[in-house]
């Protein structure tokens with residue numbers, strides 16, 4: 117098991133318990149999605165994996181080791197995270213942003229090859245290589261954020277709502293890229309509000325319901341057998357689309 121979240125609780129301040137006993141696993145090579153409505157606790161769970169919010173209780177293990185300890189480093193363990201707000205440095209160029217993804221690596225030649233591969237994956241980044249990243253559209257910035265995250269050669273890629281607010285043609289482009297990444301063997305945990313598309317591309321999905329509980333998990337076919345999940349989603353996962 118690459119990622120193993122067991123009975124995680126996360127609290128903001130003293131009142132809001134945003135995640136309440138969530139368990140989730142990701143195996144090497146899987147594309148797993150986390151779906152559910154606004155405020156269900158999906159983003160919080162990703163932040164907990166990155167150590168950006170502390171666990172109240174429960175455990176998160178990466179490759180068998182707890183993620184919470186001082187000695188754990190997401191960079192050393194090669195976990196890449198693309199937050200909902202993307203984290204692009206708007207004052208830097210596209211090329212500078214992209215190269216930043218590889219700064220922690222020592223294999224400079226391989227980094228250069230990986231930059232080239234990302235430019236082939238997302239041609240718009242080549243086109244705008246020298247342009248200030250702040251001038252890119254939302255969809256272009258999202259491609260840059262994903263490409264930059266891939267430059268770490270992540271063992272696990274965490275994506276928070278990569279298609280939120282983007283034009284349908286860009287949504288298609290991002291989902292196509294996810295399918296290809298999965299074929300390349302990149303392990304992905306995807307938070308997505310577009311449940312239909314997420315179910316379509318994922319090996320397995322977790323359905324999360326506020327406040328912070330996992331309602332069910334499995335393949336689209338398995339989720340379709342769970343009445344509470346079908347009720348919550350408002351459609352039968354295996355019959356979507």
Ligand SMILES: Nc1ncnc2c1ncn2[C@@H]1O[C@H](COP(=O)(O)OP(=O)(O)OP(=O)(O)O)[C@@H](O)[C@H]1O
Nearest residue numbers: 128132134152153154155156157158159160161309
């Ligand atoms: N920094 C914060 N301080 C206090 N409460 C927060 C904070 N961030 C999130 N919450 C609350 O925690 C709960 C879970 O939020 P979270 O963002 O994880 O949900 P989500 O499923 O990712 O939804 P969304 O798609 O809207 O991001 C919500 O009730 C939210 O209001």
